[in-house]
Amino acid sequence: MHNNCMEQTRNEMLMQIREYNFSIIELALYLDTHPEDKKALCLHKEYCKSLKDLEDKYQKVYGPLTIKYPCNKWRWLEEPWPWEGDAN
């Protein structure tokens, strides 16, 4: 795969992770004050699963998103940091 193409896929995956992540944050805040809402709970469950699957897939290719992802070599230092702007 071309570098550009790979970078694009990476950014797309990251954006999707961000979307699930944000949806979970938003639902959690809502559920904190509406813990009985079945529909919200159901959506939360669905997004948690989607997020986990997508993060697993992403980390296999692009390296760890957190220090809790095991690697055969220490890949935490490889990718640019999110504050560096290019690929955050």
Next chain:
Amino acid sequence: MWTYSKKLEYPVNIKCPDPRLAKVIISQYGGPDGELAASLRYLSQRFGMPDQNAKAILNDIGTEELAHLEMVGSIVHQLTKGASIEEIEKAGLAPYYTDHGVDVYPQSAAGVPFTAAYIACKGDPIANLQEDLAAEQKARATYEKLIDLCRDNPDVIDPLRFLREREVVHFQRFGEALRGVQDKLANRKFYMNNDCNVKPATDNNDCGCGN
């Protein structure tokens, strides 16, 4: 970004509340060498670090300090929980109680509210890392003084000993990061301006030979 994990890094279970100890331990929450200052110091300095190791160590230690902030807050909370007004007065906490009740407010043992003046960001990676080494030693020394003051309460000493030990490890890691930064600055031209974009990915396998 961060996510919250609903557990302490090391457990805090204090069976006998003692507001006297809360009055001094709060310094490690919002005092000059406390955990709030430490986390903000490292998380702010990480942006300006010239290599991946230094960025990573500041990011990851800064993150661990947030967990320590939570531990110290838990100690202060448990030490004041259920204390009577008489106990609070006897501990010298009447002025604190007046303004904050038994909330956990970031201040020093002497009552000085937290200030960003505790944080150094000098715009110079060597100066910043030297500052961090000193900060870890000062925090270690503070924990040792607190352990002396808490000699009668083993439930408090236990997490304090853990926190003290972490300062020692952080000092070690910052020393290694500083050596890496010094080598890097000695081995190649390094332009200290905003246009200079040091590409971390290509520096990764740098053996330090300068070629």
